[in-house]
Amino acid sequence: MKAVIATVAAGIALFLLCMALWLTGILPSAHPTAGEETVLIRKPIIFGDGGIDPVPVKAGRKLLAWTTQRVNVDMRPQQFVAHFDDFMSNDGVPLDFDAVIRLQVLDSVRIIEKFGPDWYKNNVAAEFNNRIRQAVRKHGMNEVAIETTAIDAIDTEVSLAMETYIKDAGIPIRLVQVTIGKANPPDAVKTQRIETATQQQAILTQQQRKLAEDQRKAAEQSRAEADKAYQKEMGLTTEQFVMLEWLKAFRGVCEGGKCTVVTQGAATPVVNVGR
Structure with missing residues (x-):
């Protein structure tokens, strides 16, 4: 009886010790955070089968053996950035730009088992960079850096190519989005573009000024021709026509009745009463 009690007590003590070690973090455990899954790689010292556990830890905390390796896998969409320096466009202009790809893991166990924790670096990055280069070099500097057309x-193009590659390679990920940032040409090209734009604006201003002058000249010529036709139709001399125009202007100024008129000498009638 005493032996049984001693065995039970030892078991309880061992259990409490394990719980204490687990709670204090001394004993290894898997406890993924929100949005993560933990893949377990078992490495028994003497007995048991090793390898990757087919069931990942998705929530809570799981007590592990000392030899078990833990790999946390982010199941949320992840963003990876590729930077390109002095990449030549189709017209031979070096460009600096960033390309972003967003991917989401679909199967944590399979991606660790087949492609390892560095699955992006070892299996995706080189293909993504190569596809970016192939697509960008088809276009000129103006299309990519200035107009962004x-x-x-x-x-x-890159999205379709990457979807095909991911499917053919059997990588358990989903392509969320590919984004190419605006390219930056060298400073010399930027300065040249500014100078060219300034010159073009100056030419446009001159053209607009000349157009306004031509329009004003045409209006004045049209008015002169109309005045000449009116003078001829009314049978007025040049002096009479000038006097008539002066009277029109005078009437516009003195419509309020605040003008005083002083005349000197005889005036030539502007209306031919004989007609």
């Missing part, structure tokens, strides 16, 4: 086309 080619950005959507590059995004689409």
Whole structure:
């Protein structure tokens, strides 16, 4: 009886010791955070089968053996950035730009088992960079850096190529998005573009000024022709026509009745009463 009690007491003590070690973090355990899964790689010292546990730890805390390796896998969409320096465009201009790819792991156990923890670096990065280079070099500097008209086309081309590659390689990930940032040409090219834009604006200003002058000249010529036709139609001399125009202007100024008129000498009638 005493032996049984001693055995039970020893078991309880061992259990409490394990719980204490577990709670204090001394004993290894798996406890993934939100959005993560923990893949377990068992490495028994003497007995038992090793290898990757087919069931990942998705929530809570799981007590592990000392030899068990833990690999946390982020199951949320992840963003990876590739930077390109002095990459030549189709017209030979070196460009600096960033390309971003967003991926999401679909099967944590399979990706660790087949491709390892560095699955992006070892299996995706080189292909992504190569696809970016192939797509960008098809376009000129103006399309990529100035007007950005080619950005959507590059995004689409790279996205389709990466989806095909991921499927053929059997990588358990989902392509969320590919984004190409605006390219930056060298400072010399930027300065040249500014100078060219300034010159073009100066030319445009001169053209607009000349157009306004031509329009004003045409209006004045049209008015002169109309005045000449009116003078001829009314049978007025040049002196009479000038006097008539003066009277029109005078009437506009003195409509309020606040003008005093002083005349000197005889005036030539501007209306031919004989007609």
